[in-house]
Amino acid sequence: MSEPIRFHFDVDGDNFSSAGEASVQVKRMLRQIGISPDVIRKVSVAMYEGEINMVIHANGGDADVIVEPNKITIVLKDVGPGIADINLAMQEGYSTAPENVRSLGFGAGMGLPNMKRYTDDMKIESEVGVGTTVTMTVLF
């Protein structure tokens, strides 16, 4: 068994313009190590939505990607406001994003459903006032 490959990123919560940068880098790195295009698509889209969420809802956080021989795990951890009702947050169209986020092309309440759609497993651990950790897995 080869050692897992790990990537770590600090996701800056202060400016929206950098939101998504880490996911673009992950996409490039996965391409370099020869992961198949459809797996890369799933991982990078799911991470992109999660990264955007950390920026718009939680003032940034930490992103880790762990590549193993048959799966990729994405861990997005923030110390933001947390999610009070995870089932509600998972519904398509549910969003607490302010209007200015919508004018930037996000905030349609499709992020968490997209993340679930593109991954084989998704777990949200969240406590109000403490933060949120989203763990997603793509198998191949």
Add this chain to the structure above:
Amino acid sequence: MKISKIVELLGAEVVCGEDRLEEEVHSACGCDMMSDVLAFVKDQAVLLTGLCNLQVVRTAVMMDMKCIVFVRNKKPTDDILELARESDIVILTSPKRMYTACGVLYTNGLQGGTVAHS
């Protein structure tokens, strides 16, 4: 359809990727909500949008798109062009509005393509 044909049909200016205008594209999508692009795009190579920021380019990167058309003459900033160049994405700007731009391409044979997750 060649990207050069899109340039012609939309009266567009090529602001990035002049060397890739002979590439073929087979379908397009017009959208301002990036999460919708991420949810439903399957193999659409062209994104027409009225939005002009870095996340549009990153969204196109995620979906392996070849060309972005900014409608209503939105002028991309240098950081947008730099990312597009690094990512091999052609950037066009067209004076046409979204509805018209999409209509012109569609009636000239550029299809909407299939939808993912349907």
